[in-house]
Amino acid sequence: MTPLEMLRAHPFLAGLPEEWLPRLTGFAYPVVWHPGHRLFRAGQPAERFWLVRTGEVALDFPVSGRGDVGIETIGEGGVLGWSWFFPPYRWQFGAVAVRRTTAVEFTAEGVRRMMESDDRLGRQLTARFMSVVVDRLQASRVRLLDLYGYPAALPPAG
Template sequence: MPSMSVFDLLAVHDFVADLPGDWLHRLAGTGHPVYYGTGHRLMREDGTADRFWLLHNGSVAIDFYVPGRGDIVIERVGPSTLIGWSWLTVPYRWQFGAVVAEDIRAVEFDAAAVRNLIAEDPEFGRELTTRILRVTADRLQASRHRLIELYAYPAVA
């Protein structure tokens, strides 16, 4: 079975599949297919946010560090998901961490190259930013729910 091009992978990914073909072609030029095995850390909170991923297979645990408790998983996400949004705004530092929970196949993007595309085409930039803001809002809501789970009720002795 022949491998799919980056354009083909984007054309079937829920996050971007409905974008105009010329936008997909430009976006495809900034990405490449990757495979990472279980346990690989994609990003660590406060690290340099210089890439992001559109997940096709597998799952990723989104986490953040809590002093005295270590890395706390706030959400586990699977296929058709965007991983990483902190690359979009200065200072380009990860707000969360992420580790591969189950082997993944994804398209990995060069964040600086995508920021250049956004600067060159404001309409594309607005659309992509709107989609990323939806993901951001979902992740923050998941964080809120996870914190409530962890801390709202007294521990059972």
């Protein structure tokens, strides 16, 4: 499967105008990770992102006294990485392959330049990545509630 075919098949890019996909392939290439491969840690420079094709990658973050705590697993059709999108371009979470995983890797700098030069593309990708950010933050909130034993719903104030 060519990089262009991989982009066409990924749900994150569904509905993008066809003319944008060949341009995006200039910053994309296929990758494979094996179980246990650490992609990045929280705080490291965020210079790329991935569209997951197969497999699973676990997101984690360091918690004092507990080590790296898992918060979410990204599987087939998922998006890995949004920290490249916002200065200072440092990972907010860590990631490690759980199973053999295939993905399309993008160089963030090239995609940012492309977004800056095409407002329509920039708006489309911004909206899509903001959805990813919201999902990750929600997963983090739920995981922290689980870790610290807060009740599912707090009683009304007053």
